[in-house]
Amino acid sequence: MAEKDDGLGLSLSLRCPEEQYKNVNPPPQQPPAATAAPFPLNLFGSHLHSDAFPSSADRNAEQPRSLFRGIDINQSITVIDACDEEVIVSSPNSTVSSVSGKRSREREENDGERDSSSLEIDDDDGGDAATRKKLRLSKEQATVLEQTFKSHNTLNPKQKLALAKQLNLRPRQVEVWFQNRRARTKLKQTEVDCEYLRRCCENLTEENRRLQREVNELRTLKHSPQFYMNMSPPTTLTMCPQCERVAVSSSSSMAVGRAHHQLPMPMTSWAAIIPPQPLDAHRPT
DNA sequence: CTTACATTCAGGTTTACCTCA
DNA sequence: TATGAGGTAAACCTGAATGTA
Structure with missing residues (x-):
């Protein structure tokens, strides 16, 4: 409630949904390097500047994840220090988000641990791990996350860790925030697409009515003697x-x-309504 | 090549928190 | 002021895809 859609800063003049959300091929993990703006607010410092945002091609290739299997979430800060030494790290929560049964059990275990891993997490819970405590991100945290999302709507493990360290959150929180943020973006885009299609439908319906009227007029005229009288011969x-x-x-x-x-192709009425331009050109921004 | 495992993501759901009538 | 409804966001669950040993 505190954050309206406009406040999200959603940029919705996006691509065609068929291309954007195609499930056959996984979406690009990172936008092209040309579109990757410098990281806002210089979050990661110089030591992570280049390595924290690799191109999409080497996102997974650079992660020898097996080196860090079974890493403890409580070691997240220590792990980030390892990043400074060019050691590549997987997500501390990666063991949590794996096979479902195991994932659930370990998540429960991490719920018990997370009180000590983030300053933002419940400090008054008294260790009741059975009930999950929801925390609102601070405005500063949300702002930084938004700015990061504008540059990269996905994070590699190094980015996630660095961002979590800067925001004093658990990497899992950063990961969840980005997942939810992508979902919100897609939902918003779907709404925009629906509105666009609705307007197209309205235009086509109106054009269809107009053409029907025109056909009726021509039929009426055809049966009128004046039709042939006024018709100029070839x-x-x-x-x-x-x-x-x-x-x-x-x-x-x-x-x-x-x-x-x-x-030349006849300029049909509907073609005049929907000129041959990219779909994006007609979408509201 | 096959298999097991780790990782990430999308989509959907649950739940805590907030606003407002 | 209390409260219930509804909305929103954080957290979670599940299955699929992919990479690696």
């Missing part, structure tokens, strides 16, 4: 010199040539 019969076919033309042979050999 003035010339010309033959196309290339295909040697006779065509009716009221003006010149150029019209015949155009009709036979160039054949």
Whole structure:
């Protein structure tokens, strides 16, 4: 409630949904390097500046995850220190988000641990791990997360750890925030797409009505004697010199040539409504 | 090549918290 | 002021995809 959609700063002039959310191929983990703006507020410091945001191609390739299997979440800060020494780290919660049964059990275990791993986590809970305590992120935390999301809507483990360290959150919290944020973005985009399609439908319906009226008028006119009286007869019969076919033309042979050999696509009414431009051009921003 | 495991993500759900009538 | 409804966001669950040993 504290954060409206506008406050999210969603940029919704996005791609076509079929391309954006295609499930056949996994979405790119990182935007192209050309679009990757410098990290806001210089979050990670110089030692992580280049390595924390690799290109999508080497996102997974650079992670020898087996080195850190079974790492304890409580060691997250220590692990980040290891990042300074160019040691590549997997998510401390990675053991949590794995196979479902094991994942659930270990998550419960981590719930018991997390009180000590983040200053933002319940300090008054008294160790009741059975009930999850929800915490609102501070405005500063939300701002930094938003700015990071604008640059990269996904995080690699190093980015996640660095961001968690800076915001004094658990890496799992950062991970969850990004997952939820992507879901919100997609939901918002879906709403925008639906609105766009609804307007297209309205335009097509109106155009269909107009054409129906036009057809009815022409039919009425066709059965009227005045229709033939007002109709001017073809003035010339010309033959196309290339295909040697006779065509009716009221003006010149150029019209015949155009009709036979160039054949521009008729500009239908709906095409005038939806000009051949990228879908994005018509979407509200 | 196959298998087991780790990791991440999308999609959906649950739940705590907040606002407002 | 109390309260219930509804909305929102954080946290969670599940299955799929992918990479690696």
